[in-house]
Amino acid sequence: MSFLHFEEELLLSVQRPARYINGEWGCVEKKWEDNPIRFCLIYPDIYEIGMSNSAIHILYYLLNKMEGVICDRAFSPWEDMETIISSRNIPLFALQTGRPLSQFTILGFSLQHELNYTNLLQILHLSKIPFFSSQRDDSHPLIIAGGPACFNPEPLAPFVDAFVIGEGEEVIREIIDEVKKRKRREELLERLAQIEGVYVPKFYEPIFDDEGKFLSFKVFPPAPKRVRKRIVQSLEEAFYPECWITPFIEIVHDRPSVEIMRGCTRGCRFCQAGMVNRPVRERSAEKVISLASSLSSFSGGEEVSLIALNPADHSQIEEITSRLSRLLFPLRVGISLSSLRMDTFSLRLAEEIQRVRKTTLTFAPETNQRLRKVINKNISDEEVFSTIETALSLGWRALKLYLMIGLPEETDEDIEELGELIRKILQLGKRKLKRLHLSISPFMPKPHTPFQWRPQLPIESLLKRMQILRKSISDKRVEMDFHSPYMSFIETALARGDRKVSQVILKAWEKGCRMDSWEGKFDFCRWLEAFAEANIDPYFYIEREIPYDKPLPWDIIDVGLAKEFLIEENKRGTRGETTPDCRFSPCVQCGVCLNFKIGNEIASTK
Amino acid sequence: MRNYCLTISKKGKAKFISHLDLYRTLERALRRSFLPISFTEGYNPHPKVSFLTALELGATSDCEKAIITLKEPLPSPQIKERLNRFLPDGIRVEDVSQLNKKEIIADSTLFILTINLPTDVKREEVEEAIKKFLEAPSFLIKREQKEKIKDINLKDFVRDLKLRDFQASKATLELLVSLTPSGSAKPREVVEALQSFLPKIKLVQVHRENLYIKEK
Numbered sequence: 074m075s076f077l078h079f080e081e082e083l084l085l086s087v088q089r090p091a092r093y094i095n096g097e098w099g100c101v102e103k104k105w106e107d108n109p110i111r112f113c114l115i116y117p118d119i120y121e122i123g124m125s126n127s128a129i130h131i132l133y134y135l136l137n138k139m140e141g142v143i144c145d146r147a148f149s150p151w152e153d154m155e156t157i158i159s160s161r162n163i164p165l166f167a168l169q170t171g172r173p174l175s176q177f178t179i180l181g182f183s184l185q186h187e188l189n190y191t192n193l194l195q196i197l198h199l200s201k202i203p204f205f206s207s208q209r210d211d212s213h214p215l216i217i218a219g220g221p222a223c224f225n226p227e228p229l230a231p232f233v234d235a236f237v238i239g240e241g242e243e244v245i246r247e248i249i250d251e252v253k254k255r256k257r258r259e260e261l262l263e264r265l266a267q268i269e270g271v272y273v274p275k276f277y278e279p280i281f282d283d284e285g286k287f288l289s290f291k292v293f294p295p296a297p298k299r300v301r302k303r304i305v306q307s308l309e310e311a312f313y314p315e316c317w318i319t320p321f322i323e324i325v326h327d328r329p330s331v332e333i334m335r336g337c338t339r340g341c342r343f344c345q346a347g348m349v350n351r352p353v354r355e356r357s358a359e360k361v362i363s364l365a366s367s368l369s370s371f372s373g374g375e376e377v378s379l380i381a382l383n384p385a386d387h388s389q390i391e392e393i394t395s396r397l398s399r400l401l402f403p404l405r406v407g408i409s410l411s412s413l414r415m416d417t418f419s420l421r422l423a424e425e426i427q428r429v430r431k432t433t434l435t436f437a438p439e440t441n442q443r444l445r446k447v448i449n450k451n452i453s454d455e456e457v458f459s460t461i462e463t464a465l466s467l468g469w470r471a472l473k474l475y476l477m478i479g480l481p482e483e484t485d486e487d488i489e490e491l492g493e494l495i496r497k498i499l500q501l502g503k504r505k506l507k508r509l510h511l512s513i514s515p516f517m518p519k520p521h522t523p524f525q526w527r528p529q530l531p532i533e534s535l536l537k538r539m540q541i542l543r544k545s546i547s548d549k550r551v552e553m554d555f556h557s558p559y560m561s562f563i564e565t566a567l568a569r570g571d572r573k574v575s576q577v578i579l580k581a582w583e584k585g586c587r588m589d590s591w592e593g594k595f596d597f598c599r600w601l602e603a604f605a606e607a608n609i610d611p612y613f614y615i616e617r618e619i620p621y622d623k624p625l626p627w628d629i630i631d632v633g634l635a636k637e638f639l640i641e642e643n644k645r646g647t648r649g650e651t652t653p654d655c656r657f658s659p660c661v662q663c664g665v666c667l668n669f670k671i672g673n674e675i676a677s678t679k
Numbered sequence: 680m681r682n683y684c685l686t687i688s689k690k691g692k693a694k695f696i697s698h699l700d701l702y703r704t705l706e707r708a709l710r711r712s713f714l715p716i717s718f719t720e721g722y723n724p725h726p727k728v729s730f731l732t733a734l735e736l737g738a739t740s741d742c743e744k745a746i747i748t749l750k751e752p753l754p755s756p757q758i759k760e761r762l763n764r765f766l767p768d769g770i771r772v773e774d775v776s777q778l779n780k781k782e783i784i785a786d787s788t789l790f791i792l793t794i795n796l797p798t799d800v801k802r803e804e805v806e807e808a809i810k811k812f813l814e815a816p817s818f819l820i821k822r823e824q825k826e827k828i829k830d831i832n833l834k835d836f837v838r839d840l841k842l843r844d845f846q847a848s849k850a851t852l853e854l855l856v857s858l859t860p861s862g863s864a865k866p867r868e869v870v871e872a873l874q875s876f877l878p879k880i881k882l883v884q885v886h887r888e889n890l891y892i893k894e895k
Contacts, residue, residue, distance in 0.1 A: 082737075082883060084695060085695075085736065085737045090695040090736070091695050091696050091697070091700060094692045094695050094696075095692075096692050096693075096767055096768050096769065097767065098704075098707070098765075098767045319707065321696045321700045321703075321704060321767075322696075322697075322700055323699075323700075323703070370710070370711060370713075371711070372707065372711075373706070373707030373708060373709070373710035373711035373765065374707055374710075375706075375710075375725070404710050405718050405724040405725070405726075406710070429724065430722065430723045430724065431722070
């Protein structure tokens with residue numbers, strides 16, 4: 074038998090067999106026998122999506138650097154591979170060691186969004202591991218999860234032993250230290266519950282009223298009353314790898330990336346990442362340049378990406394891009410920024426870094442000018458036009474814009490206005506603009522944001538607004554892709570769900586829901602049936618305006634934000650009042666700095 | 680500017696990497712190696728790399744041939760050693776030779792095909808099938824190409840086919856095919872042709888043992 078658990082030639086019958094072969098440039102070879110702690114990082118989607126996520130690379134090297142720890146990887150197999158292994162009764166195995174997942178000490182799931190939840194169950198199923206934490210014992214791996222989707226862990230709470238809330242670099246080490254020390258599962262969970270940034274659901278029992286509405290938690294000692302998110306004080310000191318697993322096959326984001334800053338204080342009211350990752354912490358130009366050039370020469374790829382919620386906001390971004398682009402030019406390595414602001418400053422940066430190859434420029438004007446004030450995205454239409462005009466004069470011919478529909482306070486007229494904005498952009502572009510890609514998503518109220526109490530627009534209304542927008546733009550250069558409102562419906566039900574929603578996830582899985590973020594795999598009807606069978610009304614979680622005084626299932630997670638701040642921000646949104654960025658204006662009293670005894674860490678002022 | 684011809688082997692798990700992926704892997708190894716590589720001009724610059732011919736997914740090879748361009752001459756062993764430090768397991772530079780001014784192209788290639796046979800099939804039967812194929816004046820097959828069905832005469836491309844080794848239930852064949860601008864015969868197609876004379880055989884592995892080049 075080869076590295077696989079079946080005849081090698083079967084691998085030629087699946088799509089892109091290199092997904093399953095391991096051995097990419099950058100893999101760490103450690104021995105199973107020599108390392109008592111066996112950790113498997115799992116991204117519950119296919120290889121090409123999972124390997125595009127930088128957290129997988131960072132944690133992979135961080136864990137493999139630890140003594141006594143071996144870290145392997147696993148992804149959701151595509152259905153062709155799944156058929157091969159399940160028809161032969163082969164459990165799902167990790168890429169590198171080829172070991173069944175059930176043999177690992179810890180399985181660590183990276184959860185980026187709600188539509189991966191059924192994949193998590195499917196991975197446990199393929200590994201023959203019981204779904205419920207309460208059904209597992211010392212013979213099973215410890216199952217932990219982290220990532221942005223864990224800021225409301227409740228819908229997955231029965232399935233996961235411990236959630237990492239917030240930034241993982243330090244807390245993962247502490248978890249492993251506890252695992253090293255303790256053999257018994259019961260005792261271990263007790264210890265884990267006492268680590269800052271770890272939520273162990275077992276110690277939190279949700280209480281519901283007679284109508285089944287969430288009331289509060291009964292907390293069992295020694296777990297804390299609320300779980301504070303974990304935060305890395307200084308990004309400069311935080312671990313970052315100088316190697317990168319470089320896949321053979323082309324993946325979605327096929328390049329190493331350097332996280333240049335964490336957090337964003339621009340304060341967009343819909344944006345969960347901007348709220349839960351406060352405050353701003355920058356990596357110094359020196360460090361960024363050194364990491365980027367190491368990663369670039371290690372990977373040998375044609376691009377390095379500088380990532381942040383808003384990379385152009387980095388106080389030393391000009392220095393970083395100009396020095397780095399000079400360093401990387403001889404090997405024709407390009408730099409990309411994960412997103413751009415709509416201003417000429419950002420364009421100058423784009424010019425600088427795209428000297429090697431000019432790609433599509435992407436901006437996020439989100440909506441029309443009136444609603445931009447509601448969501449606190451403070452750019453005017455004039456800025457939008459002048460940015461695009463400059464981009465075209467600098468030679469860009471393809472643009473991509475991110476837009477949202479169904480925002481709070483939005484009316485059909487706003488969509489008409491948005492259509493007009495797009496038409497003006499097209500006029501402005503005359504012959505120069507060859508392609509305008511519009512990526513349009515429904516607004517989804519997310520936990521821990523000022524809009525967390527807002528209802529999501531019903532599917533029919535979203536479809537209607539999509540139609541209005543579609544009709545108002547008839548230009549061959551425009552390509553529109555709409556994120557499915559049906560998917561958004563389910564996403565919000567899971568994002569704002571309480572522990573009862575776990576039954577829906579289980580039912581949906583039983584009905585065969587998998588790969589829910591894939592168009593063509595997502596099955597809305599099955600999900601609705603799952604809600605019906607679990608006797609849970611999805612509209613309750615999605616289309617209801619939640620009163621401020623109602624307890625929220627994710628209140629158990631303390632991200633440092635004061636509820637008064639979120640309420641005030643939501644009210645200001647209604648009034649169309651903007652709130653400034655605390656890096657450039659006085660403190661907006663969001664609560665995070667006070668709570669964590671920390672402040673924005675700006676590299677240029679150090 | 681100097682051109683070098685690299686002979687690259689692709690073995691083990693690397694057989695699951697497509698031709699395009701092998702190309703990208705070499706391109707990356709070139710950047711990692713800090714060899715004085717030259718780049719294509721224009722909109723989307725890449726290291727100058729071209730393969731003489733592609734290999735199908737699943738096949739192994741002793742000699743994929745790629746031409747690279749360096750800005751300054753370097754001793755061949757040094758190029759080989761530098762590149763091999765930066766290639767993942769399964770992919771190795773076996774040989775580097777400096778090219779003169781003349782352009783080279785692929786002429787023909789020798790494949791070793793491993794086939795499975797039922798245990799009752801005798802050596803003579805395999806030889807007979809090969810003989811029938813070789814003696815046929817033409818052998819037409821249908822090949823799907825870009826949603827069109829094209830007629831191909833395999834005999835236009837097959838220069839030689841012979842039995843190299845025979846064991847119970849397993850045989851290896853040597854297949855020599857021309858590589859021309861108008862195409863070639865694929866190992867799978869040739870085995871399918873043999874199946875019309877000896878239906879029970881099954882192709883299990885394709886290996887490129889040699890790739891012959893000529894001056895353009």
